[in-house]
Amino acid sequence: MNENELPGTDASLWLETTPSTDFQPLAEDKRVDVAVVGGGIAGLSIAMELTDAGKSVAVLEAKRIASGVTARTTAKVTSQHGLVYDELTSKFGREKARQYADANEAAIEIVADRADRIECDLRRVPAYTFVNDENDRNRVRREVNAARNVGLPASFVERIPQIPAAVAAVRFDDQAQFHPRKYLLGLADEVSHDGCDVFEGTTVTGVTPGSPCEVETARGTVLADDVVLATHFPITDPAGYFARMYPKQSYVVAVRTRDPAPDGMFYRTGTPYFSARSHEIDGESVVLVGGQNHKTGQGGSTTERYRAVEREARNHFDVDEVVFRWSTQDYRSVDGVPFIGPIAPWREHVYVATGFGGWGMTTGVVAGRILAEEIAGTGSEWADVFDPGRLPPLSNATSFVEENTNAGKQFVADWTTKPHATTEPLPPGNARIVRENGSAIAEYRDENDELHRVSAVCTHLKCLVKWNDAEETWDCPCHGSRFDCDGSVLDGPAVRDLPKR
Template sequence: MTNHKETDYILPGRAESYWMATTPESSYPPLSGDIRVDVAILGGGMVGITTAYLLKEAGVPSVAVIEADRIITGVTGRTTAKVTSQHSLIYDRLISKFGKHQAQQYAESNQAALEKIASIVSSKDIACDFVRKPAYVYAGTEDSVEIIQKEVDAAQSLGLPASFKADLPLPFDTYGAVRFSNQAQFHPRKYLCALAREIEGDGCHIFEKTRALKLEGDGPITITTDKGIIKAQKVIQATHFPIHDKPGMLFQRLYQSRSYVLGVRIEESFPQGMFINAEKPVRSLRSQPVGEGELVLVSGEGHRTGEGNEIDHYKNLEKWVRSVYSVNSIDYHWSTQDVMTVDHVPYIGLLTSDNENLFIATGFRKWGMTTGTVAAMILTDMILGQSNPWGEVYNPSRFKPLESAKSFFSQAAEATKGLVGDRVIPVHEKASQISPGEGAIVKIEGEKVAAYRDKAGVLHTLDPSCRHMGCIVSWNNAEKTWDCPCHGSRYNAKGEVIKSPAVYGLFEKKVKGQK
């Protein structure tokens, strides 16, 4: 049984993403009273801000972005911010499972999204560290060489700027790579904060610290928030994992995955390019200019939310980067959470075919800078009543048996296990053994309890059932949160909701005689 006094390992650097640490916090007001708009967008990340910007540019009279916290502080504020149509190894799979036509749509849309971002940066003169660089997926073992070559062939057949590169300027063994030329990287908050300033005013709004709780109706749609009521003819859910997901049974087709980032200063010069390996565990690398020097963002160690030891993943990343580079310092550490679809392609469009006013954008895996922009472009066209050449491949109502059947039933089984309560939950020692600043699922009088002891030594006890669909949460020892392993809802140590799809906090659970 685990001793619940946590490891002596100290997480290195500042516990904040570089993007948020180097930009001021926004200060848009919360909703005050009831309003009516043409389009309401739930979520102020890449999709929400970009879509609102494009809709206003197109002349839609009134658009409102509703954000539960501050804009661009969720997943978009924690990305590695690669702006690329290269999404690890995707195109050979797409051709074989979706067919050449829809693979072409995916390729063209993401390449177009890259150029859309470049065009906005240029036309608005946004200082956001946007720079063109090649992107590489490299073979870390000889066994991966064949799949790398297949990816090169597939990408080239779709007209993408792909080629095979035999040697890479990296300080460890590689066995060839697929290279996409003329890709890009940027500072996502500098970019999106500039777009947000274009949205506010002239009938358009950004409401922060306003949590959407419920959607009702089919046009106009009524959005109940914790600050008032919004009525909108069209509603886009860009909340990462949709809060209103049951009509399309999305909870059976989506799950969330956590991964980790270290911001590292190294002795060596980092090569021109963005790099990711073809194997697991993932090792992703890119540099970011910082004053006179550069920060190297080292990321990877992905796993399903709510499963695994989070501190160990940081340890693994640090051990690896120190084994390949001379590390001067680790300045930042942060984690992120990505929504995954069962067939690896995002859901963008109508939530269900029988409601023409309710849209979703989700499931960007770990490539949300371009696919989030694709979503904004597709949804803008749909709301304006214009045709879009790429919507078919992203249709949320799709089902590709060859690609997704096995994953669909696997994910459905995971969700069902959580719903019926037969998931194997590690139950730790007595609550009295929990150290200050730590938490655990414990059993008290035969019932599972989510117990957290604060720094003052006071024990807080909660019902461990996630408020989304009742799955049992688990303790995240790196970020001191309660995370749901079924659908990725997250709560702070005292049970307040911080990540969707849940919109309400965990219930308090009174227990007798516990200290």
């Protein structure tokens, strides 16, 4: 192997071990009760809940269902989201912390109940969040107490056999892990035969609130009483979600080990975090190791990030081989709680589910239950804590200012310090940004010596994109939009491609 190459297949395990989908695109105008934009765990969970409630639904997916963020998760179905409950209680009070806990515990049971009829490799296992520093031991004790106070199955442990470096951990019993693609493909098959149509290759270009709402696509218009935007980042942003969330990118390697696979799910809080869980492929166990999170477009060489995750895997396990590697991007709200509910007070009948912060396997399911109940008019007992209209706690004011200042500084720095004109030839496998007649141009020459030239100006809010050397993408360091080397949008908030130059 070339010393610059990374080990393992550059693909998600979940995508490689399931068939592709072939739902047809929208072919004509359509009228339904609810239009759901996005075919990941949130969108399909919402569709399932709505069809169970007797609603007619259209799921509109720009690419292929269950192929975006959901296909790149480590797929932990757990209410344990790091050391969060002490913080949630402090920020929001015990009642809202309890709502968050109850909602996520309920999501585990919803998935487990559906797994009785959908084969998705679901296993009930304990989850651990651990620390390596003796100085953090009291943080773990406080977390255990806070979690117990809101009814969670938490216990304090001082030793984890699979993680010898751990000095303390909070353990949650009866959590779960599964194969997310198998689960969602089963869900899609069920809802597509029960009052719901799933449309792939159908990009939504606009949403007009009203009675009914109009959902515009290049293939026709869908009229719906209600619309749910479950597109990772909302495709329309009337309430400034770009300023209330920030993107983080992280990395996963799936490895074969010589020692027994760990029994449980493991997470080390902090930056960078560490995550591990096992999964069985054709009777053989692999361990999924994740970490190296950073703000999108600001992490330096992504190739080096993969290498760092591989080193972590080898530090914890007797690794025989790296089988797969992939990266993922998540949006986290400034207060750490997802936004699930009406997208804005002045946009009636339009709802949003976003900001899952890396824990979408439960909070995406929570979104399905909350929004189905909100649309039905009954209201949800969990809605308050996830309300998109909430004001961030004062304790998060600093985080809000820091994240938006970071984006502003990135914008100014990019435009005042780079790029520069150059006539130097660009070697194959390399990328750069140059200035040409006052325009910023992103150039990439692939291994076949073909030069790809696109505008370097993100079509969201005009920050300059940066090269991602491992994925060969252009990533926006301000708000996380990602583009293929040919300029096509891979991830929002941008909805328009980078123009070719």
